Amino acid sequence: MCDYHKEKGAPQKRIGILGGYGSVGVEVAKSLMATTSHKILLGGRNGEKLGLIVEKLGTGVASMVVDVYNQSALGEFCSRCDIVINCTGPSRQVACKVALTALQQGCHYVDPADNSLYNALIEKNEVVKQKGLLFVISAGIIPGILEVLPMYLVNNKLDKAQSLEYYFVSYDRLSFSSAYDIICGFLSEDDAGMVYYEDGRIKKSSFPMKNMCLPQPIGKVDTILTFTDSMKDVVEKCNVSKCHLYTALGGKSTRKALYDIRLSRQEKTESQMASWSNLLVDAMDHDLNDRKAGNMFHLIITGEKGGVYKKLTATLFFKNGFRLMGIIAASTARLIIDGMGHDPGCFLLHKGIHIGKMMELLEESGICVSQSIETL
Ligand SMILES: NC(=O)c1ccc[n+]([C@@H]2O[C@H](COP(=O)([O-])OP(=O)(O)OC[C@H]3O[C@@H](n4cnc5c(N)ncnc54)[C@H](OP(=O)(O)O)[C@@H]3O)[C@@H](O)[C@H]2O)c1
Missing domain, CATH: 3.30.360.10 (Dihydrodipicolinate Reductase; domain 2)
Known part of the structure; x- marks a missing residue:
């Protein structure tokens, strides 16, 4: 088992999951709860669905109603997080909205979206680097x-x-x-x-x-x-x-x-x-x-x-597949937040994380x- 698994005394960070009650979002939350002691903030636009999922997941999970098309709510959500995992979809519709707000608020960013999001974000690479952030796109299957x-x-x-x-x-x-x-x-x-x-x-x-x-x-x-x-x-x-x-x-x-x-x-x-x-x-x-x-x-x-x-x-x-997706996105976030991603910048998964450590985390999750x- 990795020595950074629920490491005692490691600084606790807050991981935000947007689309928190979606098919992938729920699995990301479950995987993080099983493998880290970081705090989790779930976001979604339906307060009732959020309440149900938070109740199911148990202690250590907070929630916030947020529609990603509401800029001020999205800004507030990101400002409360060290890293945001964006599981809202369809990602071709949500596009750069969440990533740009995460950048504005200075938090790391993980997204299972395909290369089209990466191609759209790469022009912000210098700003991502200057802010010392790591943005990993395509953290999926x-x-x-x-x-x-x-x-x-x-x-x-x-x-x-x-x-x-x-x-x-x-x-x-x-x-x-x-x-x-x-x-x-x-x-x-x-x-x-x-x-x-x-x-x-x-x-x-x-x-x-x-x-x-x-x-x-x-x-x-x-x-x-x-x-x-x-x-x-x-x-x-x-x-x-x-x-x-x-x-x-x-x-x-x-x-x-x-x-x-x-x-x-x-x-x-x-x-x-x-x-x-x-x-x-x-x-x-x-x-x-x-x-x-x-x-x-x-x-x-x-x-x-x-x-x-x-x-x-x-x-x-x-x-x-949803569980597999959840484990991959959660493991990516763990590597970033625990300092095992690459240098700052905007990357696709195979370039943005330490591949050997990723495989260790996947194995740890079965x-x-x-x-x-x-x-x-
Ligand atoms: N790379 C890969 O291999 C891979 C694999 C699977 C999925 N993905 C991508 O991951 C993303 C999520 O997939 P999924 O299967 O979890 O989809 P899903 O089950 O449809 O979940 C999408 C979530 O986004 C939420 N959402 C939509 N619009 C929102 C808004 N304006 N504000 C806040 N939340 C909003 C939905 O909430 P409501 O119920 O309120 O609408 C729902 O919780 C998709 O874009 C998908 O393409 C990638």
Whole structure:
């Protein structure tokens, strides 16, 4: 167990969680309560829902009614915290509002939002640095731990990496906010699919689909080749010369919903976005009639160790995605507040925290990566 776990005599800080009764917010609060003795301030716009969740969580949790569109209430909330974890959503709607207020009030900031928030915030990087703050965006699953895992494995288990074959599969409930954000990402990343990375270039593939047999309990699954800017950053940092990333979100119903959404994307109004988000939530629920919920990361990495060619296979499976999200965001906040983040600035998760310490905290919370290494 880490020596900074509920460390006796460590200065108590206040961690604010906005969206405190949302699917991720609740899990962040539970994870922090189980692992730290810092004070927690939950924020949300519905006082009744806040009261219920505070009662459930027990002592050590305070709450404040705050609508993030109410600037003075948001300012007051942030001014009471050393760090704010923003779990309000959809994050594409909330955008920079909370981050900019946290910056104004001088508190650190954690957000599971995707790279679009990072791209919008990076122009404030100098101010974040001057104030000695750490802003970590994408403290979630995808993006988030998706990028952390290969960096951890390559840096800690091999001397040199050559190729990475990576599978991420999620059969899990979706909240309205996460469905909304997934659709925004999906509609804006036309070229992210059907490509792979090789020798510094993104290349089109003639084989974009793969039926893969992953370890149980996932087993056989249809996956689609995809790639992201943050994965490009990871493979370049790890000197991987070839990377194929395959993902699968749900089964047939989810794929059909996403296909239908793409077909009618010209009608992208707010009310259409809301009805697509509900469609995606329902489609995922429908797919869960045939399969149990679960999220799997499966990596096959080739490279060298001690001058010998090796194949490293690693798998992380976690049933409940909201819990996994909560643990990742809470662990990120703990690393920052306990002084184990990087130097001040605005970062994506794989660059903003100490990756080895992150993996220790995840393990402490029951998130384990099974690994095997063989000589080729
Ligand atoms: N990186 C990843 O892998 C990943 C994974 C999952 C989720 N996420 C992101 O995390 C965010 C939260 O997801 P979630 O699943 O927890 O969503 P959720 O269950 O819909 O919760 C969103 C929360 O935000 C609150 N909220 C909305 N508007 C607000 C406002 N104006 N003021 C205060 N609170 C407000 C909602 O409260 P009300 O009930 O009052 O509306 C709710 O508590 C999403 O943006 C999602 O995209 C990222």
